[in-house]
Amino acid sequence: MVLQFHPWASAVEAPFWQVLTQRKMDIFKLDDSLKPIQGYYFTGQQARIPGTDTTVDMPARLCLGTGAFPDDHNQSNRTPAFTFPAPGIVKNTNTIEDFKSIDKTALFKTTVDQIWDDITSGRAVADPSLLNKFLLLTFADLKKFKFFYWFAFPALQSDPAWTADAMQDITAIWSPAKISNLNTQIDQYRQTNLPSQSGFFLVKETHDTVAVARLQDWASFFAGCDESQIIVGFADPSSLDSNPGWPLRNLLALIQYQWKITKVRVLCFREVPGRQDINASKIFTAQVPFYVPVTGCPKAVGWEKNAQGKLGPRLADLAPLMDPTRLADTAV
Amino acid sequence: MNSVQNIFFGIREYLSPVLKNSKFKETGCITPEEFEAAGDFLVYKCPTWSWEGGEPSKKRDYLHTDKQFLITRNVPCLRRVKQMEYTDEDAETQIESDGADAWVMSHSSRVSGGPIEEIAGSMDEDEDEEAEAEAQAKVALKAMERLNLQDQLRADQDQDDDDDGDIPDMDDIPDMDDFDDMEEEADPATLAPKAPTEADRGDKILNVRTYDVFITYDKYYQTPRMWLFGYDEHRRPLVSSQIFEDVSQDYAKKTVTIETHPHLNMSLASIHPCRHGAVMKKIIEKVANDEGKEEPVRVDQYLIIFLKFMSSVVPTIDYDNTISA
Numbered sequence: 256m257v258l259q260f261h262p263w264a265s266a267v268e269a270p271f272w273q274v275l276t277q278r279k280m281d282i283f284k285l286d287d288s289l290k291p292i293q294g295y296y297f298t299g300q301q302a303r304i305p306g307t308d309t310t311v312d313m314p315a316r317l318c319l320g321t322g323a324f325p326d327d328h329n330q331s332n333r334t335p336a337f338t339f340p341a342p343g344i345v346k347n348t349n350t351i352e353d354f355k356s357i358d359k360t361a362l363f364k365t366t367v368d369q370i371w372d373d374i375t376s377g378r379a380v381a382d383p384s385l386l387n388k389f390l391l392l393t394f395a396d397l398k399k400f401k402f403f404y405w406f407a408f409p410a411l412q413s414d415p416a417w418t419a420d421a422m423q424d425i426t427a428i429w430s431p432a433k434i435s436n437l438n439t440q441i442d443q444y445r446q447t448n449l450p451s452q453s454g455f456f457l458v459k460e461t462h463d464t465v466a467v468a469r470l471q472d473w474a475s476f477f478a479g480c481d482e483s484q485i486i487v488g489f490a491d492p493s494s495l496d497s498n499p500g501w502p503l504r505n506l507l508a509l510i511q512y513q514w515k516i517t518k519v520r521v522l523c524f525r526e527v528p529g530r531q532d533i534n535a536s537k538i539f540t541a542q543v544p545f546y547v548p549v550t551g552c553p554k555a556v557g558w559e560k561n562a563q564g565k566l567g568p569r570l571a572d573l574a575p576l577m578d579p580t581r582l583a584d585t586a587v
Numbered sequence: 588m589n590s591v592q593n594i595f596f597g598i599r600e601y602l603s604p605v606l607k608n609s610k611f612k613e614t615g616c617i618t619p620e621e622f623e624a625a626g627d628f629l630v631y632k633c634p635t636w637s638w639e640g641g642e643p644s645k646k647r648d649y650l651h652t653d654k655q656f657l658i659t660r661n662v663p664c665l666r667r668v669k670q671m672e673y674t675d676e677d678a679e680t681q682i683e684s685d686g687a688d689a690w691v692m693s694h695s696s697r698v699s700g701g702p703i704e705e706i707a708g709s710m711d712e713d714e715d716e717e718a719e720a721e722a723q724a725k726v727a728l729k730a731m732e733r734l735n736l737q738d739q740l741r742a743d744q745d746q747d748d749d750d751d752g753d754i755p756d757m758d759d760i761p762d763m764d765d766f767d768d769m770e771e772e773a774d775p776a777t778l779a780p781k782a783p784t785e786a787d788r789g790d791k792i793l794n795v796r797t798y799d800v801f802i803t804y805d806k807y808y809q810t811p812r813m814w815l816f817g818y819d820e821h822r823r824p825l826v827s828s829q830i831f832e833d834v835s836q837d838y839a840k841k842t843v844t845i846e847t848h849p850h851l852n853m854s855l856a857s858i859h860p861c862r863h864g865a866v867m868k869k870i871i872e873k874v875a876n877d878e879g880k881e882e883p884v885r886v887d888q889y890l891i892i893f894l895k896f897m898s899s900v901v902p903t904i905d906y907d908n909t910i911s912a
Contacts, residue, residue: 259778266661266822268799270851302663302795302905311665311795316822318660321639335660336637416776498778529634556774562821564780566771575826576854 258419258541261493263296263389263501264314265406265559265569271319272395272402272573275347278324279395285349292323292345292391295338298525299494301535315492315500317341317389317408337528339454339490341387347395354394354403354568363558366390367409371552374411374509380471383455386505389557392568400577405568408557410504417507417541422497422523425536433463438533440467441488441524455506458486458522473514482518486538491523494535499523501557507541512549518542593847599807605649606809611886615868616809619649621886625811626657626802628887629894635659635906641850650804655850657802657890662906664796664817667832795820796833798904802890803849810863811890813897814848814855815904830856838900858900863893870896 283290294317301310322334334340346362348354370388373379379386390407425434437458444467445453452469457476459466461484468476477485487510493500503521510516518540525535561567606618617625630636638654646652801814817825817833831839834856842859870892871884884892894906 257775259776261778264822266797266818268660269816269824270853273852297661300663302665304665311663313661313663313795313797314820316661320660336634410776412774412776495778504776554772556771556777558771560780562823569821569823571824573824573853576824577852 256418256420258417259498260410260504261315261495261498261500262557263317263406263408263492263559265404266314266316266318267404267571268318268320269571269573269576270321271323272571273577274321274324275393275402276395276397279347279397283347287346287348287353289344289346291325292319292343293325293334294319294323294341294343294387294389295334296341296490296492297338297528298490299492299500299535300525300527301494312494315494317387317406317492319391334450337526340384340450341389342384343389343391345391345393347393349394351394351396351403354392357392359392359405359407359558362390362392363407363409363555366407367411367555368552370409370505370555371411374505374512377513379505379509380473380513382451383470383506383509384451386455386509387502400572400574402571402573403568404571405561406559408501408559409555410501410557411508411553411555413504413508413511413543414547414553415543415545417543419539419541422499422537422539424534425522425538426534428538430463433465434533434536436463437465437467438526438531440465441533443467444469454490454502456488458488460484460486470509483520486520486522488522488524491525491537493523494525496537499537499539508553511543511546515546517544517546596807596846603807605806609886611867611889612871612884613868614809615864615866615871617811617886617889618809619647619804619806621889622804622811623651623654624887625889625891625893626654629657629890632891633659639850642852645850647804647806647849649806656804658799659906660799662798662800662904664798664833664904666903667794668835668903669832796825797822798833798906800904800906801848801855802893805860805863808860808863810860810867811893812857812860812863813900814857815901816855827856833901833903835900835902843900858897866896867893
């Protein structure tokens with residue numbers, strides 16, 4: 256069964272547009288070059304319909320907030336608690352015509368090349384958050400308080416494609432003690448490493464305990480390990496029972512390139528923030544039929560579809576919230 | 588109009604003295620220091636809440652510079668108020684205060700899992716299931732009457748909303764034809780979005796909204812104040828008429844207003860705090876009496892109680908699932 260990944264759904268917080276507006280007016284002005292930006296995500300969550308036992312899968316959201324620009328005053332809150340960072344680049348065009356005519360394919364290719372370069376150079380081993388690199392195109396219509404935007408979340412395609420067996424609930428295969436041990440280990444891992452390390456990690460399974468380490472420790476950490484003990488883990492934004500989230504795609508590309516892996520167990524780490532509850536986590540085995548040495552940068556996909564389900568930009572209309580003349584209408 | 592009003596609110600806030608002495612039991616109001624203590628306790632108990640500093644130019648000097656307000660993000664809101672089924676205890680618990688202005692604690696049980704009197708539940712685990720079940724049965728009939736009434740109210744409101752022109756005009760999106768050069772090859776490893784099936788129609792169709800919820804300190808009313816920013820399932824910001832769909836009908840357009848957030852240059856829906864002090868005083872008294880324990884309600888528990896109270900105003904915004912009992 257071909258392994259299918261649950262795509263990202265962009266989630267821009269409205270105050271982000273305000274921050275962008277300020278940047279545009281005070282700093283960028285007419286400069287429309289690429290700027291670094293930082294997004295973040297939570298692990299996948301299911302929400303319970305109040306008063307019932309029915310749960311609903313929430314989208315895998317990649318969020319942009321007020322801390323999105325690097326040298327912000329608001330350093331302490333750049334990524335909220337229980338989130339994982341995703342670095343991106345934003346191009347804010349000056350006119351709607353620029354926004355339409357911009358060479359999107361070239362920008363996408365540039366981003367993909369960066370990801371591939373980070374993988375082959377080993378930079379992404381040291382800083383795995385680079386695997387989440389995304390591209391954002393924006394046009395801010397400051398007079399009308401309208402913001403046009405389009406995200407791309409490039410994912411390298413594997414040829415041949417990864418296949419997977421069915422995803423298993425962690426609770427079905429591990430004892431509560433072992434799960435709790437994993438939770439403690441991951442907690443410690445997150446506390447002792449940089450946020451850029453937090454979303455991707457290695458897990459070594461022994462009889463009834465587990466150990467967690469950084470990707471860069473692969474060789475020493477897994478030295479002498481049986482293949483069955485090796486697990487790669489990632490913070491999984493998907494809440495689906497049958498599919499992992501998007502960040503795993505580039506992680507698999509990385510481990511295949513770096514360690515020539517053709518078969519590996521994967522831990523989809525999913526937590527309920529603040530509850531010490533990781534029972535929604537899943538484990539499955541991913542594999543490719545044979546190892547093909549990759550020479551050039553693989554093809555990639557990842558433009559986000561809009562609300563109409565088409566490849567195209569989205570619009571955030573904040574006039575009702577920011578426009579002084581419109582605000583008067585809603586005043587009570 | 589609105590800007591004049593905002594200037595007035597601004598001056599009024601500026602002139603109000605900062606509350607110094609604790610009198611939360613007498614008045615239900617809290618000082619900025621108590622707000623910070625209660626906020627710290629909330630963040631400790633429910634780590635999905637966090638402190639933020641907000642706009643540097645809008646810092647209030649009576650609050651810690653990194654602790655200007657509280658926020659929790661991406662709170663799911665799966666149904667509209669009108670879709671809520673009145674299956675469990677929906678007694679309207681009238682919080683007595685000065686006559687006509689009294690807050691009505693409708694569906695107070697909905698989110699917190701018990702009537703307002705059991706707010707102590709967050710501190711006190713005892714649950715009398717039998718009594719609760721009995722009470723549920725008693726109010727079921729009443730709740731059904733209410734449901735009809737609410738449908739009627741909704742129908743009226745729907746008509747009002749039709750012409751308010753608040754909904755973003757999707758025609759304004761740049762012509763899609765301009766982008767038709769954008770084609771991606773079909774990718775077998777991308778999970779296609781689930782198409783809504785026939786079975787999903789009707790009551791089952793879910794518009795999964797999410798909310799960012801803010802709590803600020805209102806210096807004039809000397810109470811916390813809750814702000815809401817909502818997004819639809821496609822992550823488009825909700826306009827006020829849509830947000831009102833998630834507010835209990837008893838409050839929509841009466842106590843929920845659209846005003847400028849004190850720490851962001853943006854207008855948000857806010858639950859007006861004019862009665863918060865009085866209601867919080869009643870709730871705190873009730874909790875204290877019912878518990879009859881030596882240990883009185885502590886001021887750092889204030890925000891936990893406050894959030895339970897707010898659940899009755901916005902019953903479908905389920906931030907409460909993050910609060911561990």
